[in-house]
Amino acid sequence: MTEAAVPRFWREIPQRYNLIGNQCEICNKVYFPPREACPYCRRKSMGKMKDIKFSGKGTVITYTIIHDAPENFEGQAPYPIAIIQLDEGPKLTAQIVDCKLEDVKIGMKVKSTFRKIQEDGYIGAIYYGYKFKPAGEEK
């Protein structure tokens, strides 16, 4: 990623820290990340997109173990990363933590947890956001 100014990250804080998405008040479809307009209701939904907080519960749809990591993630490799479907419907991409690499499986139930995502070198910003861990294991 390019060297970014701080607003690029703080404007995403609600979504990345608290899983805030939105819902179209016309058709009730939910979106993560939030959309300016509902792709189905379009102009009718303008101004009628309501913020909602997702439960953080979801299911692993597919995954990989990253061995060759980008610079900002080098210290974390190897790490599992998955496409997760939230119980409310939308899918997202996130790391799986608090779990052995070999225990990550398609269909496993997971829940979100707030973690450090990456460090922008030694002197750059530290970025936080969601990762997911096996459901039912409070730590």
Added chain:
Amino acid sequence: MRDVAIIGIGVTKFGELWDKSFRNLIAEAGAKAIIDSGISGNEIDALYIGSMSAGRFVGQEHVGALVADSSGFTHLHIPSTRVEAACASGGLAFRQAYMSVASATHDIVVVGGIEKMTDVVESEATNILAMGLDQEWESFFGVTFPGVYAMIATKHMHDYGTTREQLAQVAVKNHANGALNPNAQFKKAIPLENVIKAPIIASPLGMLDCSPLSDGAAAVVICAADLAKKYTQKPIKIIGSGQASDMFPVHGREKICTFQSTVHAAKKAYKQANIEPKDIDLAEVHDCFTIAEILAIEDLGFVKKGEGGKAIENKITTLDGSLPVNTSGGLKAKGHPIGATGISQIAEIVMQLRGQADKRQVKDAKIGLTHNVGASGATCVVHILEAM
């Protein structure tokens, strides 16, 4: 819309070309294509250039005009347009050029594709490639470009029983073809064990499931079909052109193992050409990773969804199979200088349809297809070519 034909092709060697610059490479490919076509430089009406990230790879933007200058056409003051769609930049540039001639805006156009990827260190090149993904909602969380395709591979194996060996066989086949292509980055056949034992990049994909970082350029000359015979005895007609888009991040898609961009681009191209997938004699498809070739042959309608792995195993797509795929060696062995890839696919099909593909010539090839994908499938462009 009027008919458009390809009358000239030019391709540089692909690989780590440390002694060649961005400017050298595109000028070489362009000159080869123009000489091959038999036109005079003064007849060119416009240039189109596909390049994913000249700005990041060589620190140079505004490359449309730069290419016109490097190629020696500044005195003509012709329009020169740069086109970007990540790894589909070349295919899209070709389609823009095609539409400009089909619409009778231009009569003769040169379209080139280029990427100079080894002027930055390898980690930076990998970062730049990943910029084709969703930076805010994929890359930010630590998924890499191979990682996205690896997640598709995991799902394909889970849902359809595709095996590690079937994935590896894509690389084995494409290296065998690359060994017959003098311009390929890897002119070397590799055994199955080497692919399977290669270091893991993102499971299940290893080093030899991934296309390499490459330098290279390719160019073609196109013109109105009724002018083509004036220049060449073997013009190749563009009979179908389709482009489509899909949800930007892979996780946004309902079906992880289908590129709807490919499905829709192909549907448009088949309809225009008035043919079906079974009429295609050979195809150059976008195998940036081994799993991508399996998705491609499914989404293009050559085999049913889920049967791509089996088709590879049954050698349907080898050089002597019923539908040869990636006779050039594909992105895997020929190399993948991003912007050049889509144009080099066109050049390979033209060579095959002209009967000039030498040791990798497919017998009686009449209709060929090219399939060029942007990053993880949010863009796809398909072309169908036929000997006139």
